[in-house]
Amino acid sequence: MANxxxxxxxxxxxxxxxxxxxxxxxxxxxxxxxxxxxxCGPGNSTALLVERYPQAEIVGLDSSADMLEKARERVPQCKxxxxxxxxxxxxxxxxxVFANAALHWIPDHPLMMRRLVEALPAxxxxxxxMPDNTREPALVLQRxxxxxxxxxxxxxxxxxxxxxxxxxxxxxxxxRPVCAQLDIWHTxxxxxxxxxxxxxxxxxxxxxxxxxxxxxxxxxxxxxxAYTEKIVGSYRPRVDGKVLLRFPRLFIVAVx
Ligand SMILES: C[S@@+](CC[C@H](N)C(=O)[O-])C[C@H]1O[C@@H](n2cnc3c(N)ncnc32)[C@H](O)[C@@H]1O
Numbered sequence: 001m002a003n004x005x006x007x008x009x010x011x012x013x014x015x016x017x018x019x020x021x022x023x024x025x026x027x028x029x030x031x032x033x034x035x036x037x038x039x040c041g042p043g044n045s046t047a048l049l050v051e052r053y054p055q056a057e058i059v060g061l062d063s064s065a066d067m068l069e070k071a072r073e074r075v076p077q078c079k080x081x082x083x084x085x086x087x088x089x090x091x092x093x094x095x096x097v098f099a100n101a102a103l104h105w106i107p108d109h110p111l112m113m114r115r116l117v118e119a120l121p122a123x124x125x126x127x128x129x130m131p132d133n134t135r136e137p138a139l140v141l142q143r144x145x146x147x148x149x150x151x152x153x154x155x156x157x158x159x160x161x162x163x164x165x166x167x168x169x170x171x172x173x174x175x176r177p178v179c180a181q182l183d184i185w186h187t188x189x190x191x192x193x194x195x196x197x198x199x200x201x202x203x204x205x206x207x208x209x210x211x212x213x214x215x216x217x218x219x220x221x222x223x224x225x226a227y228t229e230k231i232v233g234s235y236r237p238r239v240d241g242k243v244l245l246r247f248p249r250l251f252i253v254a255v256x
Pocket of ligand 1: 020043064067083084086099100101102
């Protein structure tokens with residue numbers, strides 16, 4: 001498991017909190033009894049749940065101590081638990097399982113999503129957003145750097161790249177038999193970044209972590225320098241000197 005840092009993740013808080021807002025806007029629940037924020041991170045998505053459902057019991061779950069500490073400071077009225085999403089099961093009164101930018105890290109997550117939906121009460125909702133950006137230059141270049149440096153044969157580096165997400169049809173066929181309603185869509189964001197280097201900073205808070213965590217400090221610097229050079233070559237300045245980070249994301253709202 002990568003070493004998640006709340007500080008690094010929150011450098012782009014506004015941009016990172018827009019997808020969970022867009023996801024929550026499509027959740028067809030008025031008054032959930034218990035809502036659980038899986039992979040709550042520093043509590044940015046949990047705070048959205050509190051804002052929309054002030055009467056609900058809201059619980060955040062994460063495996064990172066650093067993230068949980070920030071989340072507890074930020075949303076002290078909620079309960080936060082350290083646990084592994086992969087082995088977690090909802091309590092019977094759980095009306096909403098919200099998982100923004102978290103499930104794509106879990107092996108076999110499509111089957112896990114089906115198990116989660118099956119465990120919900122009738123009308124309960126599983127709402128999921130996952131980055132669908134493995135074919136974007138920023139992630140392709142991570143794999144290129146990983147395959148070409150002195151670390152190329154390190155088994156942890158070889159295993160660091162995330163697999164492509166399955167197709168919407170795959171999720172539909174798996175989830176539809178256990179759902180009353182199923183809504184699947186993509187949104188492509190074009191985040192305005194001040195410089196290409198900011199794109200490197202962005203991914204240091206997410207998909208670069210599995211590549212950087214196994215390396216010592218010197219190798220980490222070398223990896224980042226090689227990656228930055230490639231990013232500068234791929235993300236060209238726009239009319240105002242800024243660069244656009246194209247970021248496709250997959251959304252799924254499944255109602256039991
Ligand atoms: C990209 S952050 C998402 C944070 C927040 N939900 C948001 O909307 O911005 C992903 C979070 O999932 C957590 N995570 C990843 N794998 C996990 C697992 N197996 N069990 C629990 N938490 C996990 C990480 O620690 C991290 O805080």
